Amino acid sequence: MIKTKLYIYITFILLATTSIIYSCRKPQTLEDIELDERMSGGDCTVFDESAGAFGNVINGLSDEDRRVHAVGDGFFDKTFVPVSTTSPAVGLGPVFNQLSCVRCHINEGRGTPPLSGQPYQSMFFKLSLPGADAHGAPLPVPGYGLQLQDKAIAGTNPEGTVVITYNYITEKLADGTDIQLRQPTYQFANLYTAMPADVLYSPRIARPNFGTGLIEAISDESILRNADPNDVNGDGVSGKVNYVYDYITKQGNCIGRIGWKAAVPSIKNQVAKALNEDIGVTTSIFPIEYETTQQGGKIELPDSIVNALTFYMKTLAVPARRNVKDETVRTGKKLFIVSGCIKCHADKHETATNVSFKPLSGQIIRPYSDFLLHDMGGGLADGRPEFDASGFEWRTPPLWGIGLNQRVNGNTNLLHDGRARNYIEAVMWHGGEAQSAKDNFKKLTKAERDALVKFLDSL
């Protein structure tokens, strides 16, 4: 009996010792805990480095939800045809930019800008007149609306197109290295009717779709935490929310989260807007054909499909980071932080608790964006305000997945018009609030620049 007790004591002491050895650490706050850095999208992360890396469904969906995702996926790929043709995807045009979602978001990814003088396929031009409507939205251009549709169904004239050419300029880094930058110039061509002289325009490359559900789910607090519109902390970086109008709830003052200027508050707004403006399809949300001369009122795509497309976008997983423990990558990350890039490309956010849809609820994610507006300087300015975003301001684009752009879309172009052909060119276009970070970058040695590039490649 005594022996048995002794064995129990010895076993207890050995287990307790082991337990103490493994658990003897200082208590940590949530902010301090370095969770697995690969999990860019929290539980909504997928380990896929293939060309299909941006098109995976998130984990944790029910069978029913997976079916809805699949329906949305199908419509995302479907070619739309005019109403006079039989298809589940009818309503194309009469003027439009593309025949389907996937033609711009190839592999659910990024668009490609054209070579100089070549036609564009996966970008478009937003248009407006100076001023704003009652909701703060840009004013449409008579005869053109808010977007130049460069294609049309047979028998209808396209609105026109834009000829894109590039001039080349050189910037020198501190170590004497020359960086060639290409500066786009835009010229309207083949306009079907006169364009007002004071028209404002803004080129926009198609953005990747994955992770949008998480961006929509980020808690307001998580976004507002980084906002400093009056630069109270005096670090030269402000960051402000674009408060926009929601065309579904019919409410203003909503936090804009989606798009190059954060002008869209939710995925469903984005889906309906893209269907209407990019493809020419009317829905219950935007029942009028986009071109202002067209008659409207007939809903071409039912709510069930709009909802499926929305759910599809909402449930696209984020690809995991690669090589997070590589020493050079870690060095690059440190340089990313000390150079000041992290001030806008904020690494961590939390999604709001959502008991009605758990897969996106309460996730710690690493999009590398604060989703706020920043003045990026004259070099990138489009001069076209959109709600609270001025003609100098852009939303910090998330960086997750950029290391896979070459694989998914066959190019490494960045920025709203795709002018930057690689990371370094993109950094060199930074100005305004990001001038200081750019200047810090210019002082790096080649080895340090390479490390920073390797870090970005790991995202």
Place this chain on the structure above:
Amino acid sequence: MKNYLYVFVLYTILVSVSCNRKPEVIVPAVNTVTANILNDFPTHIAVPNLLDLLNKSNELYNNIQTFVTNPTDANLYTTQQTWYATRKIWEQSEAFLFGPVSFKGLDPAIDDWPISYTEIDSVLKSSNTFTSTYIQNLNTTLKGFHPIEYMIFGLGGARKAKELTTRQKDYLLALADNLKTITAQMYNEWQAQGGNYSLQMSSAGTSTSVYKTRKDALLEIANAMIGIIGEVGEEKIGDPYTAIDSMLEESPFSGNSWKDFAMNIQGAKNVYMCSYSATGSGLHALTDLYNKSLDLKITQKMDAAINNLNSYTTKFGKAIYNERPAVQSAVQILNDLKKTLEDELIPLIQTKVIN
């Protein structure tokens, strides 16, 4: 004493299981096999298949030119047979729609559907000249294989040579010219003297390749193969079947849809076995190395799917109305094949190929 030993053994086990395990020892042969697969895929599958496509597209153009010059039923019949032959090659190549064919939108530029009849009528009624630029700028639902199919087979597939107007023949010839231009671009993107995407595959795992590891490149091949199997089951068959609408059929005028589908799966098998005009080392070799029963299962399921799709005698456009259980079984066979590849082949590549 014996009990002390038990306690000590228990403790040792507890501590040891909590330590990291050593990585699994790599079968040395896997490096050779993966290198062979990635060397052979471009040379045995992608390049020869796309070269055949280019050659057949040229032949189709030449035959259409002959028909336009001399519009007899015999010449029309020849164009129809060449269309079938070109289609057979194209459908096989759809099993590897990645790389520049995907990035540059070349696939929809020649194979979009459903075609837009009303717009075709509008194009024909217009006075526009059918220059190569004009055709190039047309929406994809107005060019490529299916508008050509519409012209040469007609609604119901009973086209007679005399029915075609001069305007239709001009359009047809311009479409065929555009088809051969785009298929030439596809071939050029892969061949060594052109875009040489082949090198991206064969050099996977080196710093010059877009594929940082061989595993990435193998997954690209496997996922593309799975992609076409899924598309046949879920969209090409699934959409018209679910909607009970023959207007959603891919090749409705020629009645070629079942053959299209079979050739898609044949293309997947070509990729898996690395066998087209010659045989090399395919994903089959990797599966065979680690899991012979899985390899057998995959090949048997691919053969079963191809045989099933080749067995239908009723045209697809009618079968979706009249033989629904049979069409449903085709979808199930394809879904089953896809699931096997997703659940068993992909994990095998992910776990057995380290880099």
